[in-house]
Amino acid sequence: MKPLKIGLAGLGTVGVGVIRLLRENADAITARAGRPIEVVAITARDRNRDRGVDLSAMRWHDNAVSVANDPDIDIAVELIGGSEGSARDMVEAALSRGTPVVTANKALVAIHGNALNSIAIENNTVLMFEAAVAGGVPAIKLVREGLAADHLQSVGGILNGTCNYILTEMRATGRDFSDVLSEAQQKGYAEAEPSTDVDGWDTAHKLAILAGLAFSPLSFDTMPVHGIRDVTAIDLKFADELRYRIKLLGLARRGKNGEVEAWVRPCMVPASAPIAVVNGVFNAVTTQGDFSGPMTISGRGAGEGPTASAVVADLIDLARGASLPLWGTDTSPAPKSCVSLDTIESAFYLRVNVDDRSGVMAELTSVLRDHDVSVHFVSQHDAPENKAYLALVTHRVSEKSIRAASAALSELTSVRGAPLVLKIEDFQ
Amino acid sequence: MKPLKIGLAGLGTVGVGVIRLLRENADAITARAGRPIEVVAITARDRNRDRGVDLSAMRWHDNAVSVANDPDIDIAVELIGGSEGSARDMVEAALSRGTPVVTANKALVAIHGNALNSIAIENNTVLMFEAAVAGGVPAIKLVREGLAADHLQSVGGILNGTCNYILTEMRATGRDFSDVLSEAQQKGYAEAEPSTDVDGWDTAHKLAILAGLAFSPLSFDTMPVHGIRDVTAIDLKFADELRYRIKLLGLARRGKNGEVEAWVRPCMVPASAPIAVVNGVFNAVTTQGDFSGPMTISGRGAGEGPTASAVVADLIDLARGASLPLWGTDTSPAPKSCVSLDTIESAFYLRVNVDDRSGVMAELTSVLRDHDVSVHFVSQHDAPENKAYLALVTHRVSEKSIRAASAALSELTSVRGAPLVLKIEDFQ
Incomplete structure (x- = not known):
C-alpha cells in the first residue's frame, strides 16, 4: 500500500x-x-x-x-x-x-x-x-476521546517533569531549591534558562490545552501562574509531617455558573492521593467526571522515546482516518477568562519564619483572626539564630482572606521574609 | 443532522x-x-x-x-x-x-x-x-491507539474491583477472606456466586483482551488463572512488614522468542509501585514500552456511570468514523498459547504454617536447599496453639522449583496445611 x-x-x-x-x-x-x-x-x-x-x-x-x-x-x-x-x-x-x-x-x-x-x-x-501534553502519556486522547461522553468537573495534574524532579529531590535530600536546580541543570533535567519550567509556564500551556478539551478554550493570559521558586526545604519537611506532598499542579475546574477556574501553583496534596506517588520526572493527569468518577494516568512526560511515541501515535490515527476537531467539537467556542483566585475557597498551608520569642504566636493568631482565617493545626520547627518556622493549616477560607492575612503578617516586626501560602488540594 | x-x-x-x-x-x-x-x-x-x-x-x-x-x-x-x-x-x-x-x-x-x-x-x-476492560478507564484506547506506535514489553494490572476491594478490606481490618467476602456480598460489591470474580476469571478475560492488543490474541484456555481464596490475613500482615501490597494481578509479558507469558494470580507488589496505591473497587492498567516507558492508569473499573461512559465514548468514536479492527491491525493473527508457568523465573513469597518447636526451621531450609531455592529473608509470627507462621522471601528462582519445594514442604509433619506461594512482581 x-x-x-x-x-x-x-x-x-x-x-x-x-x-x-x-x-x-x-x-x-x-x-x-x-x-x-x-x-x-x-x-x-x-x-x-x-x-x-x-x-x-x-x-x-x-x-x-x-x-x-x-x-x-x-x-x-x-x-x-x-x-x-x-x-x-x-x-x-x-x-x-x-x-x-x-x-x-x-x-x-x-x-x-x-x-x-x-x-x-x-x-x-x-x-x-x-x-x-504529558509526553508519552496519551492525555489528549484520554480527555478528548476516552472521556468524550462524560461531563468533567476537573482536569489537571503534574504536568512538568523538571519541577516534579526538583520537588522530589528537595524532599529526598532536604536541600533547597537553588541547590537542586543547579544539580538538575548539570544533569540535563533542567534548562540553562529554567524559567519556562520552574515558573510554571510550561505547566500553564499544558493546562490550557487540557482545560480547552474538558471545558472551554481559555484566554491564556488570564490564567494565574505561580512556580516553585518560593518552596523551601522546611516546607517539604512540614508537608511530610502533615502527610502531604508538595507538587506543582496545573488544575482546571468547572465553576458553578459555567465559568472555569484554572491555575498553576505548588500545592499540598494528600499523601494518599494517586498523584502523590508520582515522583521524579514523571507526569500525571487526573480527571473527575460525573459518570467516570476519578481517574489518573501517569508516565514519562518528556524525553525522546515517550514524546516520539505520542507523535507517531498521532500519525497512525491520521493514517486510519481518525481525526478530530481541535477542541473535540465542531463548534469553535470563544476563549473564556479564568476566574480570579480571590473567589476560590480552600484550606491553605501557611508557613511563616518568625523570631522565637514569647508573644509571637499571639500576634500571628490575632492577625489571622482579623482576616477571618481560622486555624486547624499548627506546627513549629526551630531555626538557627533564635528563629523558628511556623506552619499553620487553615480551615476552609477564601483565597482573598488568606492572601490579605499573609500580607499583614509580613508587616509584623517579628516576621522574617514573606510567608508562603500553599493551597491544600484534596481533589474534592 | x-x-x-x-x-x-x-x-x-x-x-x-x-x-x-x-x-x-x-x-x-x-x-x-x-x-x-x-x-x-x-x-x-x-x-x-x-x-x-x-x-x-x-x-x-x-x-x-x-x-x-x-x-x-x-x-x-x-x-x-x-x-x-x-x-x-x-x-x-x-x-x-x-x-x-x-x-x-x-x-x-x-x-x-x-x-x-x-x-x-x-x-x-x-x-x-x-x-x-477496566470499566470507565479507557484501557483499550490507551493500548490500541495511544501506544500504537510503541513496542510494549508488558501490559496488565488490577482488573477486578471485587478482588481489590476484598484484599484492601482484609488489609485494613485484619479479617479473613471468607468474612470480608460475605460482607462484600451483603454490600453488593460481590455477586452471590462470586467465582467469576474471586477465582480470577473476570481478570483473565480482561487480560486476554489487553494481551491481544499489545502482543497477540491468546488461546484463552491456556492461561494459568488463580484467584484470591488462599490469601489469608496473616499474608497481608507479612506483606505490610515487607513493604509490599498483595494485589490480584493479570499480567502479560513479551517473552524472548516472541512467546507470551500471561497469567492471573495474587502477587506481592512493592508498596512504592504506582499500582500499590490503587485500593478498593478501583482498577489499574499498567504498561511498559520500549519508547513510552512505564505508564499506569487507574479509575473506577465497574458500575453504572463509568461503564456507561466507556460505552458512549465508543458510540462517539463510531459517529466520528473512527473505528479500528479488533486487534488494532488489519492482519488476523492465529491465537497463541500462553507459556507454561514452569519456565518463569522470579522472586517469591512463601508462607508456611508450622509447629513452633526447635528444629523446624532446619527442616524447612533443608527442603528448600534440596530444590535450589535460596532464601533472602525470613519473618515469623506466633499463632495460637503453639503454632507459628513463617514467611520467606526467595531470591530469583524458577517457578517450577518453588512449586516443587512448596509441595515437598507440605509433606513435612511439622507443616500444617498447604504453604502459600505468591509471585513477587516488581514490574522489571
Whole structure:
C-alpha cells in the first residue's frame, strides 16, 4: 500500500526519536496504520550536525515553511517548538494548504489553538498534538476521546517533569531549591534558562490545552501562574509531617455558573492521593467526571522515546482516518477568562519564619483572626539564630482572606521574609 | 443532522446508565459526536420492570437478535453479558449484517474475539469494546491507539474491583477472606456466586483482551488463572512488614522468542509501585514500552456511570468514523498459547504454617536447599496453639522449583496445611 509521506521540521531529541521509532517499529506501525509511514522531507537549523541517524534518503529543505509547502508530503510534523516564528509559520502554512499537522508544541496550541483551529476547519484538515501534553502519556486522547461522553468537573495534574524532579529531590535530600536546580541543570533535567519550567509556564500551556478539551478554550493570559521558586526545604519537611506532598499542579475546574477556574501553583496534596506517588520526572493527569468518577494516568512526560511515541501515535490515527476537531467539537467556542483566585475557597498551608520569642504566636493568631482565617493545626520547627518556622493549616477560607492575612503578617516586626501560602488540594 | 440510531439489548445497571448518560449529556455528546445519538430500539429479559428511566419512545423487541436485525438501527449495543447465548447471537447477527457493535462483554471478546473479528472484517464493520476492560478507564484506547506506535514489553494490572476491594478490606481490618467476602456480598460489591470474580476469571478475560492488543490474541484456555481464596490475613500482615501490597494481578509479558507469558494470580507488589496505591473497587492498567516507558492508569473499573461512559465514548468514536479492527491491525493473527508457568523465573513469597518447636526451621531450609531455592529473608509470627507462621522471601528462582519445594514442604509433619506461594512482581 502507498506509504504515508511525512515532512518533518526540527531534528532535536524528539525529531530524531520519531525517525528512529518509525524505523525500529516499522512492521508493527505499518500493520496498525494500515500503510507504511515514511519521513520524506526534513529541515533543521543545522544541516551538517551528526544526529546518529541516517537522513540521506530524505529531501532537505532550507526552512520549515518550505517543508510544509512540499507538494509530495501528506502530513507535516512540527517539532521546532515555541509559540511564534518558524514553528507557527510552518503549522499555518501546512493547515492553509489543507495538509494535516502533527505537533508536540504546547505553547503554540495553548496560545494560538483557536486561531489554528479556524484555519484547520476552513481548509478541511486537522491539527494533532498528543505529544504536547504529558509526553508519552496519551492525555489528549484520554480527555478528548476516552472521556468524550462524560461531563468533567476537573482536569489537571503534574504536568512538568523538571519541577516534579526538583520537588522530589528537595524532599529526598532536604536541600533547597537553588541547590537542586543547579544539580538538575548539570544533569540535563533542567534548562540553562529554567524559567519556562520552574515558573510554571510550561505547566500553564499544558493546562490550557487540557482545560480547552474538558471545558472551554481559555484566554491564556488570564490564567494565574505561580512556580516553585518560593518552596523551601522546611516546607517539604512540614508537608511530610502533615502527610502531604508538595507538587506543582496545573488544575482546571468547572465553576458553578459555567465559568472555569484554572491555575498553576505548588500545592499540598494528600499523601494518599494517586498523584502523590508520582515522583521524579514523571507526569500525571487526573480527571473527575460525573459518570467516570476519578481517574489518573501517569508516565514519562518528556524525553525522546515517550514524546516520539505520542507523535507517531498521532500519525497512525491520521493514517486510519481518525481525526478530530481541535477542541473535540465542531463548534469553535470563544476563549473564556479564568476566574480570579480571590473567589476560590480552600484550606491553605501557611508557613511563616518568625523570631522565637514569647508573644509571637499571639500576634500571628490575632492577625489571622482579623482576616477571618481560622486555624486547624499548627506546627513549629526551630531555626538557627533564635528563629523558628511556623506552619499553620487553615480551615476552609477564601483565597482573598488568606492572601490579605499573609500580607499583614509580613508587616509584623517579628516576621522574617514573606510567608508562603500553599493551597491544600484534596481533589474534592 | 440525522441522529445516530442505537439498538440496545440489556437493561441492567449499565444499560440504564447508557440511556441516562445519553440524555443528561445530550448537548455535549451531540457536539462531540457531530450528530445526536439516540436509543431507538431496546430489549431486556423483563419488559415491565420499572428501571427509573422513561423507555416509552423506544421500540421494544422480544429478543436481542431481533434488535440486531432492526433495519432502522445504525449501531447495536450489547449489554447482556456472557460469552454464549443471546449476547453472542446478537453480536454475530449485527456484525453479519454489517452493523457496528459496541459491547461491554469481556468474556465474549476474550473467548470469541478472533471469530468475531473475522465476521466483522468479512462484513466491513467493527466491534468496539472499550467498556469490557477496566470499566470507565479507557484501557483499550490507551493500548490500541495511544501506544500504537510503541513496542510494549508488558501490559496488565488490577482488573477486578471485587478482588481489590476484598484484599484492601482484609488489609485494613485484619479479617479473613471468607468474612470480608460475605460482607462484600451483603454490600453488593460481590455477586452471590462470586467465582467469576474471586477465582480470577473476570481478570483473565480482561487480560486476554489487553494481551491481544499489545502482543497477540491468546488461546484463552491456556492461561494459568488463580484467584484470591488462599490469601489469608496473616499474608497481608507479612506483606505490610515487607513493604509490599498483595494485589490480584493479570499480567502479560513479551517473552524472548516472541512467546507470551500471561497469567492471573495474587502477587506481592512493592508498596512504592504506582499500582500499590490503587485500593478498593478501583482498577489499574499498567504498561511498559520500549519508547513510552512505564505508564499506569487507574479509575473506577465497574458500575453504572463509568461503564456507561466507556460505552458512549465508543458510540462517539463510531459517529466520528473512527473505528479500528479488533486487534488494532488489519492482519488476523492465529491465537497463541500462553507459556507454561514452569519456565518463569522470579522472586517469591512463601508462607508456611508450622509447629513452633526447635528444629523446624532446619527442616524447612533443608527442603528448600534440596530444590535450589535460596532464601533472602525470613519473618515469623506466633499463632495460637503453639503454632507459628513463617514467611520467606526467595531470591530469583524458577517457578517450577518453588512449586516443587512448596509441595515437598507440605509433606513435612511439622507443616500444617498447604504453604502459600505468591509471585513477587516488581514490574522489571
